[in-house]
Amino acid sequence: MSEERLAEFMARIERGEKIEATDWMPDDYRLAAIRFIQMHALSEVMGAFPEKEWVPKAPTLARKMSLMAKVQDEVGHGQLLLRVAEDLARPLGKGREELIQELLEGKSKFHNVFHMPAPTWADCGVIGWLVDGAAVISQAALLQSSYGPYARILQRVCAEEGFHIQHGESICLALAEGTPSQRKMLQDALNRWWEALLLFFGPPETDGQNAQVLLKYRFRTKTNEQLRQKYLTKYVPRIWSLGLTLPDPELRYDEKQGRWIYTAPDWSKLKAIARNEGPLSQYRLALRRNSYETTRWVREALTGKAVVA
Amino acid sequence: MENLDRNALIALLYQMADDELIVGHRDSEWLGLAPHLEEDVAFSSIAQEEVGHAANLYKLLEDLGEGKVDQLAFDRPPERFYNAVLLERPNGEGTYLENPRFDWAYTVVRRLVYDLFDNVRLAVAAESAYKPLADLAARMRREERYHVLHHITWFKKLATGTEESRRRLQEAIAKVWPDLPGLFAMGSVTPGPHFNAGPTELLSRWEAELQPVFAEVKLPWQPVDLNQPIAEDGRSGVHTAELATLLTTMGEVRHAEPETVW
Amino acid sequence: MAGYPEFQVYEVFVQSTQLSPHTWVGSIDAGSPEDALILARETFLRREKAVSIWVVPADQIHGTDYEDPDFFAQETDKAYRLTSGYTADNARRWRKYKRELLDIEKDFVKD
Numbered sequence: 001m002s003e004e005r006l007a008e009f010m011a012r013i014e015r016g017e018k019i020e021a022t023d024w025m026p027d028d029y030r031l032a033a034i035r036f037i038q039m040h041a042l043s044e045v046m047g048a049f050p051e052k053e054w055v056p057k058a059p060t061l062a063r064k065m066s067l068m069a070k071v072q073d074e075v076g077h078g079q080l081l082l083r084v085a086e087d088l089a090r091p092l093g094k095g096r097e098e099l100i101q102e103l104l105e106g107k108s109k110f111h112n113v114f115h116m117p118a119p120t121w122a123d124c125g126v127i128g129w130l131v132d133g134a135a136v137i138s139q140a141a142l143l144q145s146s147y148g149p150y151a152r153i154l155q156r157v158c159a160e161e162g163f164h165i166q167h168g169e170s171i172c173l174a175l176a177e178g179t180p181s182q183r184k185m186l187q188d189a190l191n192r193w194w195e196a197l198l199l200f201f202g203p204p205e206t207d208g209q210n211a212q213v214l215l216k217y218r219f220r221t222k223t224n225e226q227l228r229q230k231y232l233t234k235y236v237p238r239i240w241s242l243g244l245t246l247p248d249p250e251l252r253y254d255e256k257q258g259r260w261i262y263t264a265p266d267w268s269k270l271k272a273i274a275r276n277e278g279p280l281s282q283y284r285l286a287l288r289r290n291s292y293e294t295t296r297w298v299r300e301a302l303t304g305k306a307v308v309a
Numbered sequence: 310m311e312n313l314d315r316n317a318l319i320a321l322l323y324q325m326a327d328d329e330l331i332v333g334h335r336d337s338e339w340l341g342l343a344p345h346l347e348e349d350v351a352f353s354s355i356a357q358e359e360v361g362h363a364a365n366l367y368k369l370l371e372d373l374g375e376g377k378v379d380q381l382a383f384d385r386p387p388e389r390f391y392n393a394v395l396l397e398r399p400n401g402e403g404t405y406l407e408n409p410r411f412d413w414a415y416t417v418v419r420r421l422v423y424d425l426f427d428n429v430r431l432a433v434a435a436e437s438a439y440k441p442l443a444d445l446a447a448r449m450r451r452e453e454r455y456h457v458l459h460h461i462t463w464f465k466k467l468a469t470g471t472e473e474s475r476r477r478l479q480e481a482i483a484k485v486w487p488d489l490p491g492l493f494a495m496g497s498v499t500p501g502p503h504f505n506a507g508p509t510e511l512l513s514r515w516e517a518e519l520q521p522v523f524a525e526v527k528l529p530w531q532p533v534d535l536n537q538p539i540a541e542d543g544r545s546g547v548h549t550a551e552l553a554t555l556l557t558t559m560g561e562v563r564h565a566e567p568e569t570v571w
Numbered sequence: 572m573a574g575y576p577e578f579q580v581y582e583v584f585v586q587s588t589q590l591s592p593h594t595w596v597g598s599i600d601a602g603s604p605e606d607a608l609i610l611a612r613e614t615f616l617r618r619e620k621a622v623s624i625w626v627v628p629a630d631q632i633h634g635t636d637y638e639d640p641d642f643f644a645q646e647t648d649k650a651y652r653l654t655s656g657y658t659a660d661n662a663r664r665w666r667k668y669k670r671e672l673l674d675i676e677k678d679f680v681k682d
Contacts, residue, residue: 020637045346052340053406056555059563059571060379061330061364064337065357069617071340072353076614079346083580083598096578096600121562121571153597160618171571179569287341290410295344297477298413301470302344302602303577345578347599351613459609466606 013218018148021087032213033147034088035108036220041081042103043111047131048074049284050114054124066167070128073160080157084149104289106276112269115278116196122175122182122189128168130193130235134200136161137231146218176242190239191247198265201228232260318439318503319373320391320496324544325430326366327392330382331552332423333359334559335396336416338405344413355420355456362449369441383560387552391496394543395419395488397552414467414474414481421460422485422519426492428453429514438502461522468526479528489533496544508535580629581607583614585621593625601626 006026012019019025025033048071055071058064086096102108113131118124139158145151175186202211202224214220233253239246250263272278276285336356343349367378375381398419401411431453434446467474493508493515500507512533523530541547563571578600584593596615601607607626616624635642650656654675662672673679 022636023638045341048341052337054562055337055340056334056405056558057561059383061360061367061382063571065360065364068337068340068353068357068360072350072357072613072617075341075346075349075353076617079350079599079614080597082346083600086580086600156597174570177570179566181566182569287409290408291342294410295342295413297471297473298344298467299578299602301467301474302606345600347601347610347614351610354613354617455609455612462605462609466602 013146017146018151019146020148028213029217029219030088030091032210032217033150033219034085034092035210036214037081037085037088037147037150038099038102038108039110041078041085041099042108043078043114044074044081045078046103046110046114046284046288048078049287050116050118050280051124051127053118054121057121059121063171066170067124070164070167073164077157077160080153081150084153087149100292104285104292106285109274109276112199112273112278113193113196114284115273115276115281116193117279119192120185120189122172122185123192125168125171125175125186126189126193128164129172130168130190130197131200132161132164132168133235134197134231136165137227137234138201141222141227142220144218144221150219173242176244187244190244194247195265195269197231198228198262199267199270201225201231202270203267204228229259232262236260313438313503314499314501315373317498317501318437318442319370319375321434321498321504322366322370322373322442323391324393324496324498325434326363326370326381327390328396328423328427329359329366330363331390331392331555332396332420333357333363334555335398335400336420338400338409339411339416342405342409342411351459355459358452358456362452365445365449369445372441379563383563387548387556388546390543390548390552390556391546392543392552393423393488393492393494394541394549394552395485395492396423397543397549397555398488399551412477412481414477415484417460417463417467418478418481418485420456421464422489422515423492424453424456424460425518426511426515428457429511429518432514433504433506433511437504442503464522465526468528482528482531486531486533490535490537491539491541491543493533493535494539494542494544496542498544578602581611581626582629582632583607583611584625584627585611585615585619586623586625587619587621589622593623598629599626604628 005024009019009024009026009029019029051067051074052071055064055067058067082096082099085099086094089095089099099108103110113127113134118127136158139154139161143151143154143158145154172186175182204223204225211220211224215223232251236246236251236253248263250261252261253259254261269278273281276282333356336352336359339349339352339356341349343352363382364378367381370376370381371378376384396419400416401409403409403411428450431446431450435443435450437443437446464478467478469475493512495508498504512535516533520530541549579602580598581601581604582598583596585596586593599607599610599614601610604626608624611624611626658672665672
């Protein structure tokens with residue numbers, strides 16, 4: 001890789017140009033992009049599982065259909081994003097089979113929030129409301145990504161998140177305005193999820209080579225802390241306005257510093273989750289692995305030579 | 310409504326609505342578990358539409374004074390459900406939460422035979438003297454077109470794909486076939502202006518659609534004997550233990566806190 | 572290479588009304604063109620109306636190179652082939668005869 005090519009590439013980035021799948025790109029850009037997009041894609045795929053648990057138990061037909069449509073979108077986003085990752089990974093000889101195997105073997109990660117349990121209907125609502133809310137904060141920032149195919153597909157993804165946000169708020173508003181035990185169910189779910197939501201954006205010191213590479217090449221343009229602060233600004237007042245509380249006595253907006261002050265969550269939990277040692281990591285990976293294995297014969301039939309003329 | 314047999318119409322609507330709800334519910338268990346991602350997305354739309362059809366049919370029942378849509382869907386015991394037992398059968402081993410090892414071949418065959426049956430039933434319902442049903446049936450038929458195309462494509466793919474897929478498809482056919490008399494049965498519903506056909510007529514129209522598909526992929530055709538005694542006749546409210554489990558799951562959240570808004 | 576053994580990547584084009592062109596919306600992995608059509612409907616048209624879908628194997632798409640922007644260079648004045656290249660001058664002349672400029676939309680299509 002010549003210095004000249006790299007300098008030219010950086011100049012393109014600095015001019016705000018988009019990089020396409022077939023363009024020349026430095027190896028570290030390609031690898032960092034694949035890793036990031038693959039994790040995003042696999043998170044969408046794994047993200048279907050906590051919510052699909054509640055489809056059979058949704059308390060009205062309207063909620064049942066709405067939740068089915070939301071889960072369908074998550075799987076759909078996984079598909080759209082995997083396609084982007086596949087095109088980037090093609091020169092490395094990797095296709096969808098390999099990218100999924102990396103998930104099943106623990107080599108590729110998925111977001112912490114999808115390793116967490118969803119024990120009540122309110123958890124299902126909180127996921128739609130606050131997990132999707134966090135995802136949109138992150139995805140909206142990535143609309144500026146230097147990687148063209150990713151920025152493009154995120155337009156469709158973000159548009160569909162619009163429905164997710166409303167769906168989640170609809171469920172939670174009904175609980176917030178419901179009976180005392182419905183309100184308690186919602187408050188309990190909030191208390192359970194708050195730490196995971198803070199962890200979602202990653203640690204404040206954007207440490208690690210990968211994070212630096214992503215920012216240098218403007219694949220990402222915002223840091224973890226910037227995104228988390230935006231999330232708190234959008235959502236904390238909203239949560240408080242419903243008379244709900246959050247399990248952090250330090251949580252407040254500091255006017256002088258122009259930022260939210262919060263108790264640091266336990267960042268080490270992210271490391272455990274990266275090793276797939278979260279509360280439901282293995283259970284959910286097993287669902288994916290089992291379904292993948294028990295339907296292997298189906299995929300083989302889809303392209304096999306016809307055995308009967 | 311003077312010439313219409315109101316009781317027969319209501320019984321028919323329950324059969325149609327319950328069929329759609331139960332099959333849609335079973336289909337939804339496949340979320341996240343389908344053979345590949347694009348298929349997961351496609352199959353989910355079909356499941357959503359079945360539940361949507363159920364909701365529309367329950368609305369007709371609501372308008373006839375039977376109760377509110379969600380009450381009809383969630384608050385009846387198994388013996389007051391009139392879906393065909395074929396549709397309540399599990400998707401395979403395990404449950405959707407615990408170690409699901411679902412059988413795609415069974416799902417493909419079940420959905421194909423059911424959606425072709427539903428197509429035939431809707432064609433007759435579209436001629437109903439009860440206009441709200443006729444209108445709804447005409448609209449539902451148009452959506453069913455995609456369902457049928459999807460299932461036929463899958464059926465042919467599995468029949469001609471690999472030796473294994475063909476074998477599994479034949480095993481699935483063998484599992485589904487004994488439940489067919491129960492699908493065509495109509496319980497207390499007799500033909501009339503509300504619905505002008507009986508099981509024999511429906512069966513013959515259904516065979517005309519499905520036999521050519523079997524012939525095209527050289528699978529042997531087994532005739533359906535409507536006179537065969539039915540072990541559990543869903544149309545009369547007799548079900549397997551599976552339905553009770555399904556309904557308990559379905560009502561778990563709602564029944565924990567009845568009389569509230571969700 | 573799509574991924575699952577022998578699946579292919581299909582690029583998907585959707586036509587929203589019969590008066591619109593087919594527009595590229597994305598791609599899917601599928602085992603055959605028939606499968607691709609069925610899958611594409613739900614991948615891309617859950618919320619949009621359409622009248623037609625085309626699927627094309629990705630390796631059948633021929634395209635230009637983003638790194639060759641000069642392929643699209645338009646550096647010299649092309650006003651001679653634009654309406655706007657004539658309207659200022661013609662308007663000035665017709666004013667003498669108390670006549671208005673003709674407009675395609677107003678005077679021919681809608682009138």
